[in-house]
Amino acid sequence: MAKVGINGFGKIGRSLLRAMIERYPNKIIPVGINSPGDDPTKYLAYLFKYDSSHGRFYGEVCHDDKHVIINKLKIPVFRETDIKKIPWIKNNADYVADCGEHHLTSDKAKSFIQGSVKKAVLAYSTRDVPVYIFGVNECKYNVKDQVLSIASSTVNCLVPVLKIVHEKYGIREGLVTSISSVTSDQKILDGPSLKSWRYGRAALVNIIPSNSDVGDAIGIVFPDLKGKITGMEFRAPIPTVSVIDLTIRICRSTDIGAINDDIKHASKCSLSGILCYTEEQLVSTDFIGCTCSCVYDATASIQVNNNFVKLIAWCDNEYGYACRLADMLSFIHSKDEQHNAEEQKKKDCKTQTRKMK
Numbered sequence: 001m002a003k004v005g006i007n008g009f010g011k012i013g014r015s016l017l018r019a020m021i022e023r024y025p026n027k028i029i030p031v032g033i034n035s036p037g038d039d040p041t042k043y044l045a046y047l048f049k050y051d052s053s054h055g056r057f058y059g060e061v062c063h064d065d066k067h068v069i070i071n072k073l074k075i076p077v078f079r080e081t082d083i084k085k086i087p088w089i090k091n092n093a094d095y096v097a098d099c100g101e102h103h104l105t106s107d108k109a110k111s112f113i114q115g116s117v118k119k120a121v122l123a124y125s126t127r128d129v130p131v132y133i134f135g136v137n138e139c140k141y142n143v144k145d146q147v148l149s150i151a152s153s154t155v156n157c158l159v160p161v162l163k164i165v166h167e168k169y170g171i172r173e174g175l176v177t178s179i180s181s182v183t184s185d186q187k188i189l190d191g192p193s194l195k196s197w198r199y200g201r202a203a204l205v206n207i208i209p210s211n212s213d214v215g216d217a218i219g220i221v222f223p224d225l226k227g228k229i230t231g232m233e234f235r236a237p238i239p240t241v242s243v244i245d246l247t248i249r250i251c252r253s254t255d256i257g258a259i260n261d262d263i264k265h266a267s268k269c270s271l272s273g274i275l276c277y278t279e280e281q282l283v284s285t286d287f288i289g290c291t292c293s294c295v296y297d298a299t300a301s302i303q304v305n306n307n308f309v310k311l312i313a314w315c316d317n318e319y320g321y322a323c324r325l326a327d328m329l330s331f332i333h334s335k336d337e338q339h340n341a342e343e344q345k346k347k348d349c350k351t352q353t354r355k356m357k
Helices: 011-023 041-049 106-112 153-169 214-221 256-268 319-356
Strands: 002-007 028-034 061-063 067-070 073-078 095-098 119-122 147-149 171-180 208-211 229-235 242-250 275-278 294-297 302-305 308-315
Touching: 002 011, 002 319, 011 028, 011 041, 011 319, 028 319, 041 061, 041 067, 095 106, 095 319, 106 119, 106 147, 119 319, 153 171, 153 214, 153 229, 153 242, 153 256, 153 294, 153 308, 153 319, 171 214, 214 229, 256 275, 256 294, 256 308
Parallel strands: 002 028, 002 095, 028 073, 095 119, 119 147, 171 229, 275 294
Antiparallel strands: 061 067, 067 073, 171 242, 208 229, 242 308, 294 308, 302 308
């Protein structure tokens, strides 16, 4: 089993723990939670059990002074602000999922790699580490990577649609607009913000424009699209779910019906479980708890002409994203185990050859 430590127990960290327990009870075991601050374990257990966005967790949830206990599994809680001091080795963690609020560079994230920890998987976009999107390019995973990123929820929602359209029709250029739920670092009332003046405005009564690094991540996943797609986001006063507007010029002429058919086919075949497809008249709350990275909205997607289209997709940017993080952790563990077995087999063969000589 993959032994995973969770750094950061905010919305993504708690969603990841739920996804690991629900999707991989026999493949991934959570062996530690690092939650800097003074919140008692009783409160962390309470936050995990009762979720205003995704509802109650109906398993057994309790605690003691040093553990959150889920379905009788005791998970140690650490309080370290310095990631070098987190004692993951106490429970022999193999991997760390960084779900913290402070996005780290590759050099800083390598501080996780000590003791028993072999790799750190970052739950956010960053420019200087390999990016793997489960369902799209995880086959390129390199077992030598110590730090890797699964990019943002926006990128995970966008990339399956990009892959289908770009491979068949070619993308000349495009713009991405994401409308996303509020985050914990926004302000309830107007106040100062280190990000921008706009970001400091009251989150519950404003739609707030913000920067997006979606173009950088797309350029890593699809090198031939580097510099051709950029985007921005709006933070809206809803608790969860995002909707993505992908407006692109395509090289090969087609109509929106053909694109819809291509995406529908992929949702049933090559991208089943990653990409979903709907023709129903849905709204944001209908996607809460959806485990897909992307739900393509065929009825909302439109075109100006045969080379200029607007494609719409939805995602649960917390639980759906956490499911991909859990998928990736399980995937890299299986690949690492396979690699280790092959290396051990080579060593055994060499040893046997020496003995025969």
